Amino acid sequence: MYSGRVNADARQIVLRFDAGTLLLDGVERAATDVPAPFRWDERVLRWRAPALAYRHIVKALTRGGVAFEDEARAYHKFDFPTKFTVEPRPYQQEAIAAWRKAERCGVVILPTGAGKSLVAQMAIEQTQRSTLVVVPTIDLMNQWYDLLLSCFQAEVGLIGGGFFEVGALTVTTYASAFRFMERLGNGFGLVIFDECHHLPGDVFRYAAEMSLAPFRLGLTATPERADGADEMLAELIGPTVYRREARELAGEYLSDYSIVRLHVEMSAAERVAYEAERAVFKSFLQQKNIRLSSLHGWQLFIAASARSPEGRRAMMAYRESKRIALGTDAKLRVLSELLKRHRRDRMLIFTAENEMVYRISEQFLIPAITHETNIKERREWLAAFNAGDVLALATSKVLNEGVNIPAASVAVVLSGSGSTREHIQRLGRILRKQPDKEATLYEVVTLDTTEEGISRRRSGEQFRGSVGRGESQGLLSDW
Numbered sequence: 430m431y432s433g434r435v436n437a438d439a440r441q442i443v444l445r446f447d448a449g450t451l452l453l454d455g456v457e458r459a460a461t462d463v464p465a466p467f468r469w470d471e472r473v474l475r476w477r478a479p480a481l482a483y484r485h486i487v488k489a490l491t492r493g494g495v496a497f498e499d500e501a502r503a504y505h506k507f508d509f510p511t512k513f514t515v516e517p518r519p520y521q522q523e524a525i526a527a528w529r530k531a532e533r534c535g536v537v538i539l540p541t542g543a544g545k546s547l548v549a550q551m552a553i554e555q556t557q558r559s560t561l562v563v564v565p566t567i568d569l570m571n572q573w574y575d576l577l578l579s580c581f582q583a584e585v586g587l588i589g590g591g592f593f594e595v596g597a598l599t600v601t602t603y604a605s606a607f608r609f610m611e612r613l614g615n616g617f618g619l620v621i622f623d624e625c626h627h628l629p630g631d632v633f634r635y636a637a638e639m640s641l642a643p644f645r646l647g648l649t650a651t652p653e654r655a656d657g658a659d660e661m662l663a664e665l666i667g668p669t670v671y672r673r674e675a676r677e678l679a680g681e682y683l684s685d686y687s688i689v690r691l692h693v694e695m696s697a698a699e700r701v702a703y704e705a706e707r708a709v710f711k712s713f714l715q716q717k718n719i720r721l722s723s724l725h726g727w728q729l730f731i732a733a734s735a736r737s738p739e740g741r742r743a744m745m746a747y748r749e750s751k752r753i754a755l756g757t758d759a760k761l762r763v764l765s766e767l768l769k770r771h772r773r774d775r776m777l778i779f780t781a782e783n784e785m786v787y788r789i790s791e792q793f794l795i796p797a798i799t800h801e802t803n804i805k806e807r808r809e810w811l812a813a814f815n816a817g818d819v820l821a822l823a824t825s826k827v828l829n830e831g832v833n834i835p836a837a838s839v840a841v842v843l844s845g846s847g848s849t850r851e852h853i854q855r856l857g858r859i860l861r862k863q864p865d866k867e868a869t870l871y872e873v874v875t876l877d878t879t880e881e882g883i884s885r886r887r888s889g890e891q892f893r894g895s896v897g898r899g900e901s902q903g904l905l906s907d908w
Contacts, residue, residue: 441455637666
């Protein structure tokens with residue numbers, strides 16, 4: 430508790446914003462009861478704290494009865510008239526109520542297609558402060574810009590993609606927020622972090638730390654991170670205040686769906702090549718006493734592989750065995766059958782590697798979208814897909830999140846990582862509710878390869894407990 434005794438006989442205490450931090454003027458170095466986040470900065474002979482602590486500092490000073498002048502915040506209170514009213518679904522009302530109960534600081538977890546943006550809209554309406562929306566991609570920034578323009582009678586700004594316009598409502602990317610927050614961190618009372626699982630990264634987290642916004646909302650369908658850094662969300666935004674899974678909303682609010690796992694077998698020639706490469710890889714691991722299951726096993730292998738010709742050969746063997754397992758011709762035969770089976774449905778085809786995307790595109794005359802696809806071409810293909818002029822798209826990872834493709838009803842995962850998040854994101858691409866729509870996700874796995882372990886990790890017991898109404902598995906001949 431801040432007692433208020435510091436500087437009782439000195440000049441007025443002033444709280445200021447300085448390059449993503451807070452400075453406390455009028456308090457001598459000898460003071461013993463300065464709020465905990467502050468540390469004495471010899472460079473400026475002032476007490477300094479992270480901007481993130483603004484809310485707690487103001488509370489401490491106020492509770493302690495300390496008279497101070499707040500020159501830190503530069504955000505404004507607004508009345509944002511809405512252009513139309515959307516009736517929120519019960520779970521959206523529950524989410525915003527839980528967020529308000531947590532003093533308007535926290536994370537809301539809802540599956541893709543469940544309407545997280547409406548929760549954000551209600552937060553803006555109820556908070557009535559200058560608001561910054563932070564998103565991971567330029568495409569998503571443009572989507573949010575259009576959404577806010579259509580919802581509110583307010584000036585909407587853009588920071589990113591060649592624009593630097595600050596409005597009562599502003600949309601930016603995580604990269605631009607990190608770049609400019611030390612200048613703009615006092616200009617927003619509410620910050621909304623969309624796809625907030627990106628925030629705890631080594632760089633992006635500074636976008637939260639350098640903002641003094643007292644009100645914060647995080648939105649995501651998949652908060653968990655492989656590095657465990659999702660625990661930082663509570664510090665950067667607030668606790669998880671509300672969570673619903675896809676299985677809970679399927680049928681009434683999301684499309685009914687099923688997950689079908691198909692097993693394929695490599696050809697005899699592929700099997701011989703696969704086993705030979707795996708033998709080289711495993712022999713090197715044994716020689717160097719490296720266990721990939723250990724905490725730093727993979728990093729040890731990478732380091733060891735760079736030190737000798739044998740190590741470089743082992744790395745090549747690993748990559749080649751992976752390429753054979755993920756790109757077996759049997760998968761393309763299965764894809765051919767699925768394209769026939771769903772010839773009237775709109776299908777997304779996911780792979781782990783761009784090489785496979787282009788192979789599919791060439792063999793089946795299907796548009797390919799990768800990180801190499803320019804923005805204009807990508808938008809044209811997505812528009813054609815949503816309009817029904819194109820019925821299938823092949824992609825690697827760029828469509829995992831941040832795209833609006835409500836007509837998609839079939840997803841085929843030919844290969845991917847062991848990430849549960851990636852699996853849930855790919856499922857989410859086909860769950861948006863449409864009349865008479867039932868979504869299906871096919872996961873095609875090569876038998877007796879390391880891909881089976883990858884599949885088990887991404888579709889582990891925790892995942893299977895949260896999604897999937899009907900899950901079946903078997904060879905294509907089992908149909």
